[in-house]
Every structure is written in C-alpha cells, then in structure tokens.
Amino acid sequence: MLKTVAAVLIEGVAPFEFGTLCEVFGIDRREDGVPPVEFRVCGERPGLPLRTSVGAQFIPELGLDALAGADLVAVPAAYIRDEYPPAVLEALRAAAARGSTLLSVCSGAFILGAAGVLDGRRCTTHWRHAEEFAARFPEALLDPDVLFVDDGDVITSAGTAAGIDACLHLVRREQGAAPAAAIARRMVVPPQREGGQRQYVELPIPECTGDSLSPVLTWMLDNIAVEHTVSALARRAKLSERTFARRFVAETGTTPHRWLSMQRVLLARQLLEETTLGIDEVAERSGFGSAALLRHHFHRVVGVAPKDYRRTFAQSPARAG
Incomplete structure (x- = not known):
C-alpha cells in the first residue's frame, strides 16, 4: 500500500515529469475513492530554489532526510549530466536499502543508474537517450522499446507521458484498479495502455x-x-x-x-x-x-x-x- 511518496528534485528538473508525480500522488482525491497519500517534495537544500529545464524555479520544502519512511521514492527527469549530486545518490541508495520502491520518469533513470540501483535490473528510459544510457550503465538490463518496466521494487518509465502510465500502473498494483481508474478519469487519460510485452512490461496502443x-x-x-x-x-x-x-x-x-x-x-x-x-x-x-x-x-x-x-x-x- 502506498501511504508516503517522496519526490526528489535536483537542478534542471523537468516540470512536466515532476507534474506527473504531483497529479498522480500529490492531490487529495479521497472524494473519488482514492486512498490518501502523504506527498513529500525533497531536495538536497530545502527551502532554496532549483532551476528547472524551462527557466522556472521549484523550491523543495523538505530535505533528503524526508526520504526515510517513504514507501515510494520518485525521481523525475532532469537534464542529463556527467555527474549527479553525491548526497542525492547516497540518499537513493539508502532508500533502496531500506526497502522503498524506486520510480524514475524519463531521464530520471540516469539518476538511478548513477546511484547504482539499476545494476542487474530490468529498466527503460527515453528512446532518444537509450544508446547513451546503455554505454554509461552497461550492467543495467535496458529495454528501450517499452513504455515502462516494473521490476518489483524498481520501476522505470520511458519518455515524458510514459511516466503517467508507470505511475498509474503503480497505483493499480498497490491500491487496485478502482483508484487508478479514478485518477485517470480526473487526468483525462486512459487508465492503461496495453501491448505485447506481457504482464509487467507494457507497450502503448494509442x-x-x-x-x-x-x-x-x-x-x-x-x-x-x-x-x-x-x-x-x-x-x-x-x-x-x-x-x-x-x-x-x-x-x-x-x-x-x-x-x-x-x-x-x-x-x-x-x-x-x-x-x-x-x-x-x-x-x-x-x-x-x-x-x-x-x-x-x-x-x-x-x-x-x-x-x-x-x-x-x-x-x-x-x-x-
């Protein structure tokens, strides 16, 4: 059951991908029959602004210590770079060790890869970055052709809107079909986009x-x-x-x-x-x-x-x- 979700923001975060997490997990939808979720917005320096990929700024309210106790730690896309903040990577490793489920949206998979939590794990990312991802993280089992990959306690999604599919899938997995459908109706998106990649790896049929x-x-x-x-x-x-x-x-x-x-x-x-x-x-x-x-x-x-x-x-x- 998802009771607490912590979103981790870094410099250059993508607003749409972060907004996806906010829409699915951060809005109180109890009137629609969706169980309440505590949504935490976390960063290395709480209270200080972070630039986004489009020139706006986000200010995380909480620090990385707020990842403790989160059922889900979610990492939205951010611009790809050679190195990521060491404190963030360590916090992600610690969350994985504590048993939190990790979720990345789009190029957020690079952050999980840099933290080492994708080694030996099935995963995906935006098709445009697949070649670079495979070169940087050769131990990760990348599937560049799918919409998202559910590998148990690690879920990775492909580009942009595929994050919606991954988030709704997680809600469906943890809370049932009815809450996922209720959220999808409010977002005016299909609750599932299916395909031929079996039970936990899904491809889109538009x-x-x-x-x-x-x-x-x-x-x-x-x-x-x-x-x-x-x-x-x-x-x-x-x-x-x-x-x-x-x-x-x-x-x-x-x-x-x-x-x-x-x-x-x-x-x-x-x-x-x-x-x-x-x-x-x-x-x-x-x-x-x-x-x-x-x-x-x-x-x-x-x-x-x-x-x-x-x-x-x-x-x-x-x-x-």
Whole structure:
C-alpha cells in the first residue's frame, strides 16, 4: 500500500515529469475513492530554489532526510549530466536499502543508474537517450522499446507521458484498479495502455486522439458483449466502411477488432480483480463468450492464464469456475 511518496528534485528538473508525480500522488482525491497519500517534495537544500529545464524555479520544502519512511521514492527527469549530486545518490541508495520502491520518469533513470540501483535490473528510459544510457550503465538490463518496466521494487518509465502510465500502473498494483481508474478519469487519460510485452512490461496502443469517433467508441464499450462488424460500426458513424476503417486506425492506432479485443481483456482483468465471478461468467460479461476464447486472448495480451492472474491480483477470494 502506498501511504508516503517522496519526490526528489535536483537542478534542471523537468516540470512536466515532476507534474506527473504531483497529479498522480500529490492531490487529495479521497472524494473519488482514492486512498490518501502523504506527498513529500525533497531536495538536497530545502527551502532554496532549483532551476528547472524551462527557466522556472521549484523550491523543495523538505530535505533528503524526508526520504526515510517513504514507501515510494520518485525521481523525475532532469537534464542529463556527467555527474549527479553525491548526497542525492547516497540518499537513493539508502532508500533502496531500506526497502522503498524506486520510480524514475524519463531521464530520471540516469539518476538511478548513477546511484547504482539499476545494476542487474530490468529498466527503460527515453528512446532518444537509450544508446547513451546503455554505454554509461552497461550492467543495467535496458529495454528501450517499452513504455515502462516494473521490476518489483524498481520501476522505470520511458519518455515524458510514459511516466503517467508507470505511475498509474503503480497505483493499480498497490491500491487496485478502482483508484487508478479514478485518477485517470480526473487526468483525462486512459487508465492503461496495453501491448505485447506481457504482464509487467507494457507497450502503448494509442487511444483515440480525435473526437469524430468518440461516440462510436463509447457505444462499443457500453455494448462490449455484443458482436460488432465493421459495416455496422460504419453505419453508426455514418461513414463508408473504407473511410471508417481508415479513420479508426488513424485515431486509435489499431483496427476495430483489435481495439475491441483489448478493451475486453481490460474489462476481464478488472472483473478478475474485483469480483468473485467464475471464469465462464467473466468471459460472458467481457464479451468473449467462452472461457476458451477468454483464455486465448488474455494469455496473448497479459502473458498468464486468467486463473493465475486472479490468484495474484484478486482483491477477494473467487468462486470456482
């Protein structure tokens, strides 16, 4: 459970990446059913301003001693340099030794790498810096192609907005799907962007970036257990089949069939976590129709069988089935 999050700022911190941490962990969202989190903003020199990457300044309220007792120590991106503040690196090593989970956003992975906490660990960073990162930290197990990597007590994310995905994933892992979805709704972002890298490493399938198909997408989700043909969806969108298919790919990054299959897998994951429905009922409600079809699609996306996933993530004991 996440009760205390400490964000560590250094000179040249990136405002967006720090803002991501603030949005996910620093805002009181108890009215939306999100458990409260104590959010600490820490720096080597508390009370003194730090320049950001865009010319503004941040003033950390607390010193590095405030990392003590934090469940999560988060490191936002900062401009990459040859050397990082020794006191910050030592504080990160101490936090790791105490058992805190460490999270980096974008080039914040360089700070974790300089602290030595990524040696022998799976990790990622912004694709643009992947070659430099691999050269500087050859002991780290870098995967430059993923959105983020969850390696247990170390989570690293790729560039910029991927930090949102990593943070929401962590909320989901520690607090459940409902709080993660509530935060995502308030941020107006998808609660998950899935892909083919199994259970803990996720790749993006872009969500809708335009408004023209939003009513159709919403209708598909509201009727997720119904079979949908391209021709029927095109009629609902008042477009030709060819135009609809082309626009769907342009706005979502994938085909109608694959998009719907992914949404069904996401719903199945939620049902497996939050309900005691049997596998057959989960398959029916999520639109797969049969347990066999659910198992096929679920394993392809998540990398484990539905029963195995439930055994790990269920919030309450499930009925057999």
